Amino acid sequence: QVQLVESGGGLVQPGGSLRPSCVASGFTTSNYAMSWVRQAPGEGHEWVAGIYKGGYDTTYADSVKGRFTISIDNAKNTLFLQMNDLKPEDTAVYYCGACLDYVCYDPRPSKYDHWGQGTQVAVSS
Numbered sequence: 442q443v444q445l446v447e448s449g450g451g452l453v454q455p456g457g458s459l460r461p462s463c464v465a466s467g468f469t470t471s472n473y474a475m476s477w478v479r480q481a482p483g484e485g486h487e488w489v490a491g492i493y494k495g496g497y498d499t500t501y502a503d504s505v506k507g508r509f510t511i512s513i514d515n516a517k518n519t520l521f522l523q524m525n526d527l528k529p530e531d532t533a534v535y536y537c538g539a540c541l542d543y544v545c546y547d548p549r550p551s552k553y554d555h556w557g558q559g560t561q562v563a564v565s566s
Contacts, residue, residue, distance in 0.1 A: 443467035443555055445537050450560035457527050461560050463520040463537035468555065471495055471515040474544045476553075477522045479533035479562075486548035489535070490522060493544045500544065505531075527564045534559040 449461035463475075476491040490501045490511040499511050510523040520537050538545065538553035550556050 445539065445555050445557035447535065447537055447557045447560040450535060450562045452563045452565065453527055454566050455528060455564055457564070458523070458525045459527065459562060460521060460523050461535055461562070462522075463557055465518040465520070465539065465555070468539070469515075470513060470518045470520065470539065472541075473539040473554070474542055475513060475520050475537060475539045476545045477509075477511060477520075477535055477537055478548050478550075479531075479535045480559075481530075481533040484533075486536075486550065487533075488546055488548040491544050491546060492520070494542075498544075500546070524562070527562075529564050532562060532564050534561050 444466045447463045474494045477489040478486050480486045492499050492511050496513045508526045512521045536559045537557045539555040540553050
């Protein structure tokens with residue numbers, strides 16, 4: 442069964458850090474590009490970060506560049522998002538997605554071949 446399962450969200454104060462993870466099953470992550478996409482309350486989906494197929498390069502939205510780092514352990518079929526210096530505007534449900542393109546930038550869930558259920562991140566004092 443193909444599945445993406447996110448975990449590692451939570452409540453953190455501004456300036457804090459979190460490291461959500463996304464475990465893939467039923468497919469091999471090294472054959473896909475993977476991304477993190479978030480959805481803030483009452484807002485649409487926003488693409489956050491992507492890792493190229495094979496994991497050789499990464500790309501970020503301007504809003505998180507320098508604060509977030511996407512990485513992947515293909516041996517464990519697990520995607521990570523290291524989030525540092527968190528801000529209240531980072532509050533959202535964070536989703537991981539996998540696509541068969543070289544890299545996936547699209548925020549729309551329908552553009553991904555596989556999509557997770559999300560993990561909640563809340564940044565508040």
